[in-house]
Amino acid sequence: MRSSFAFRGLFAAIVLTGGMLSHNAFAAEKGNPEARRIVSVGGTATEILYALGAQDRIVAVDSTSLYPPEASSKPDVGYMRALSAEGILGQQPDLLLIEEGSGPPPVLDILKASEVAMVTIPTPPKAEAIPQKIRDVGAAVGLSDKAEVLASETEAGLKRLAEDVAKLGAEKKRVLFVLSVSNGRIMAGGADTEAGAIIEMAGGINAAPTINGYKPLSDEAVIAAKPDVILSMSRGDHQLKPEEVFALPSMQTTPAAANKALVSMDGLLLLGFGPRTPEAARTLAAKLYPGAIN
Incomplete structure (x- = not known):
């Protein structure tokens, strides 16, 4: 059931954000490098946290957090565009890591007004923005060194792909x-x-x-x-x-x-x-x- 609902939520988030996202709007937000009770909202943010080895610090995720599969065992705060402030704050978090496009706005206003550190991760639909997204997550949880390694590996993978694609002789599909x-x-x-x-x-x-x-x-x-x-x-x-x-x-x-x-x-x-x-x-x-x- 969670998987089906999560995908419906992912569809809604995709359509409502329209892919048009800003990178600098949340530059003033600060994370909590010592956070031990992280609520992660957004499948990619959760995936990055796991890749950085921070999974034991996550106390809850949203319903789009489907990878790695073990993320589904965490308490579920709902899908990213229908969040409940009570449900999130009830997890007693010390950091809210939320992908841009989450909502609704009144709930985000309540969360921002709380005393809990909150970081919104920009998610522009561009390949070149992916490494920065990884770095943003790492900085928010005090794992910038690990994030830099992962970001560099991702950049290298994208570069290798671009080189291989450039060699394609076939007419583009x-x-x-x-x-x-x-x-x-x-x-x-x-x-x-x-x-x-x-x-x-x-x-x-x-x-x-x-x-x-x-x-x-x-x-x-x-x-x-x-x-x-x-x-x-x-x-x-x-x-x-x-x-x-x-x-x-x-x-x-x-x-x-x-x-x-x-x-x-x-x-x-x-x-x-x-x-x-x-x-x-x-x-x-x-x-x-x-x-x-x-």
Whole structure:
């Protein structure tokens, strides 16, 4: 149940933030290097804390904190856009680590007014911002040295991928990210989104560059997009099925439908933009260009 609800929360957070995020808005916030009771809100923030070896200092997480799997054993404060101040403060935290895009705003106002240290982690949908996100988390919990190592490793992984993608001889694939299908209408990922960014990292072309954020596409826009591949998030019982997406009238004339080309990947891996993003982008590239990327 938690996984299904968490993914619904992740979808809502993606759509409502639209991928347009600021990096400098929270520069004045200070963490608590000695924190022993951390509430982590945001799957990527939690993932970074685990990667830094700070998991024993986490007392609660939100419902999008699905990686590593053991994070799900922590008390759950709800999904990141429907937080409860009472539920969070009831954990008696000494640090609130919250990804930008969480809410609702009145709850954040209460949390900021409390005496608990709070740091909001900016999450711009850009590859070059990932190392700084890692450093921000590390600084908030007094693990800057470990964070620098992890950030450097992530930077190196992204650089190696970029070099390999640059050597691709094949014509670039047009990839349409489908967040959901409702009443025959596709919700797609456009410019300034994590989906668009990772498609480009993997050597593809975002087939919906004329929209900003995650928005519905008209049938005409889908036809005009001419996607070679459909990309979606795998999400348990709610997996997007080829027969569902390719049966849509707008899809039937696309190259993707002709080849039944649908790629599904774990949502947090694909769109989390954290330490595993080099792995995620490389995996996607290998699916787009079999045999050309390892």
